[in-house]
Amino acid sequence: MKKIILSALLLLPLFLLSACTTALPGEEVMQNLVNRSADLDSYHQFVAFRTTTTKEDLNGATTVNEQYTTADATLFPEEKTGYGKRINKNNPYPATKSEFYVTAEVGYVRTDDADWTAYATPDVPLASLQVYPLETFIELSQIIETYGTLERKGDEYVLHFSGSDDALNKEINYLFQTFPAERTDYDIEIRLDAETFYLSDFSYRSIVTQADQKAVSTTELTGEFDLYDQAKKLKSTPVFDSASSVPETSDSSF
Template identity: 80%
Template sequence: MKKNLLAALLILPLVLLSACRTALPGEEVMQNLVNRSADLESYHQFVSLTTTTTKEDLTGATVVSEQYATSDATLFPEEKTGYGKRIDKDSNYPATKSEYYVTPEVGYVQIDSADWTAYATPDVPLASLQVYPLETFIELTQIIEAYGTLELKGNEYLLRFSGSDDALNKEINYLFQTFPSEQTDYDIEIRLDAETFYLNAVSYSSTVTQADQKSVSTTELTGEFDLYNQAQQLKSVPDFDAAETTAATADSSF
């Protein structure tokens, strides 16, 4: 009994010590995030983007329109390859389903089970595949660290911003390449793993109110990230028949 008690007393400080992680300064957390993410061999991400606009038409009736896109991607930055699927939907049109496979030389796209299309520039289908690349979310994290709050909560760093800020608004619109609006309210939460400093999840919401046009537009963006340096090439390379594959060129600035 005494031996068991002694063992328990010895283990307890170790448990308490491991639970009491010391929070690092925000600048150091951001530097770790950038450095660790730059050397990734592989990762997986699921991203969804929904935009809902409510507007009053000329008759005074309320019109609601919605657009959304979801993507599920597994990427290998060092090998410059990746694959995944994407769904795009506009409330006025049927959903479009796309499948992508990217190699260092060329990217292939298949839309609604049609023939595969080969793009001369691989980064074009890659950009479509991801909705937003990991680098965009890292830049968003840096913006929130500068304007919001950062705290160590359990095994994660939690970054938050809620409200409106003109300077932040300009930076976010520049990042997402969108037209800025003065009346924009944000609710953003980002979670980083406290040990690896990798992105775990992003929850982003912005509401733009345009009183003169009697419209309110809400954008909701979520991202989930995992399998850092653990993703495997589970998907086999599609059989691209040169005679049946449609060739296409594209502007890499897409």
């Protein structure tokens, strides 16, 4: 009898620990993600985008074309401001480096240390630099929750989808404003912090096979998010009237 009671007492803490880490329903997790992210003052993100196309020509020779982009940005959604850097590489051409600084009234961009160029519409630099905002990946999370799986793993929620699905394919291409291909295979994983419900990192891969053109296109998108409500602003407003004017950052994002 004593052994039974002792065994029960030993199992009780394990039961309580398990209850404390029970996964919430997917709909509740997504709602927490949306609600917590809507009130953000600031955040930092690093996103890398790579496309690789392998194609066989009429002579049977295989050609490979690769493009990649890395974007490191600190954004303040409520104030509609942000700053960061971006690197573009399109083989076989040399890589180019861009810097941007955006306020609610105007945006500035410069490439390879040239003069700053001002835009009347602040959204132009962000759009031209393809710095996908956090909202894009929140929507992607909602899509994966609908078509894939969501699991609680330790202190994280992990969303995952692997395979092909016509409905999912249409939603993802609409999200990224691209044209859907008939045969697309995906492997997507998104991780959320289980305590704060903030998005921490993601990996995205799509493979489009065009058998009639003997071509395969692979898109890889990876990213990390941090400094939620802790990202720092520029120490002072930069001056953009000369090529030597460089925004001075006050955090270690770069």
